[in-house]
């Protein structure tokens with residue numbers, strides 16, 4: 031008898047790996063006019079669009095009736111009067127076709143829409159594939175959520191980013207696959223091999239595999255450490271999480287080590303394998319709402335590695351509200367044993383901040 035979600039896991043790993051080979055290749059060749067600024071002022075590159083196209087083509091072929099909540103859409107690419115838009119479209123077509131046509135690994139199946147035997151997809155088919163990600167989310171039923179490049183700012187700096195795909199059923203995350211092409215296999219080993227993929231299935235645990243050697247799956251667990259040795263993990267971008275609040279929380283916990291700053295869900299991956307202990311993401315107070323694709327896979331990876339993920343009030347993240355997590359109360363993730371102390375430190379930090387107002 032095969033384990034639950036065995037096929038979904040294989041397809042998701044294939045899709046994420048193909049997207050990772052695309053994003054790694056693009057980074058070195060990215061030229062200035064290949065980045066757009068979205069309506070919310072955040073950047074998006076040809077790599078984000080083509081990675082979403084590749085993953086959605088594969089999901090549509092393997093699971094044709096599954097809806098997808100994806101970060102990107104093709105609206106900005108369909109402007110026929112804008113020459114930049116035409117350049118981006120042809121680059122995306124080229125990149126996505128290249129990644130889809132890569133040779134099949136021994137466990138991959140041509141019926142997932144991949145491998146050299148499939149014809150080239152047209153620009154129109156690929157833009158439509160990007161827009162398969164337009165599902166609005168739902169409390170009931172099965173859906174995928176995709177962040178083709180989480181941490182686009184990290185990607186542009188040549189630092190951390192993650193290709194993140196998760197399967198949700200009835201608001202619960204069942205499977206998470208995250209590809210981190212720039213993450214060292216061993217924490218801090220900048221000179222050593224980089225490129226990891228992290229996989230979690232509900233009830234089956236979390237694992238890390240080198241992108242270069244996929245058969246070598248290592249189960250990962252959050253270690254238990256004394257409070258005095260804990261390190262916090264947070265965003266590089268101060269606009270994404272209040273560094274003054276996270277500083278107060280760390281202080282209330284008695285943590286003296288500087289925070290480990292890293293872009294993307296690589297923070298959840300680092301926490302799950304013990305390279306950092308407490309992921310703090312505190313609202314900056316500008317009315318931003320968190321998106322489900324920024325947390326679905328990472329949160330399952332942490333819980334399956336023995337941790338707890340909640341908002342800053344201790345409430346579980348709700349993946350059934352639609353494309354967002356609703357009103358933003360931040361995210362707190364850590365090992366089970368320290369989580370109550372972290373919530374207490376959050377209350378203390380908040381009380382101090384309200385006194386200061």
Ligand SMILES: Nc1ncnc2c1ncn2[C@@H]1O[C@H](COP(=O)(O)O)[C@@H](OP(=O)(O)O)[C@H]1O
Pocket residue numbers: 072101177179180181182183184264265266267269270271292293294295314316318321324
């Ligand atoms: N004001 C804000 N507060 C919190 N998160 C924000 C934000 N503006 C953008 N983000 C999200 O932060 C993500 C990156 O997270 P991190 O800071 O942990 O690297 C972005 O993902 P993308 O890079 O996929 O757009 C984006 O969705």
Ligand SMILES: [Mg+2]
Pocket residue numbers: 072073074101182
């Ligand atoms: Mg983005």
Ligand SMILES: [Mg+2]
Pocket residue numbers: 177179180181323324
């Ligand atoms: Mg993101």
Ligand SMILES: [Mg+2]
Pocket residue numbers: 078101177178179180181182
């Ligand atoms: Mg993104």
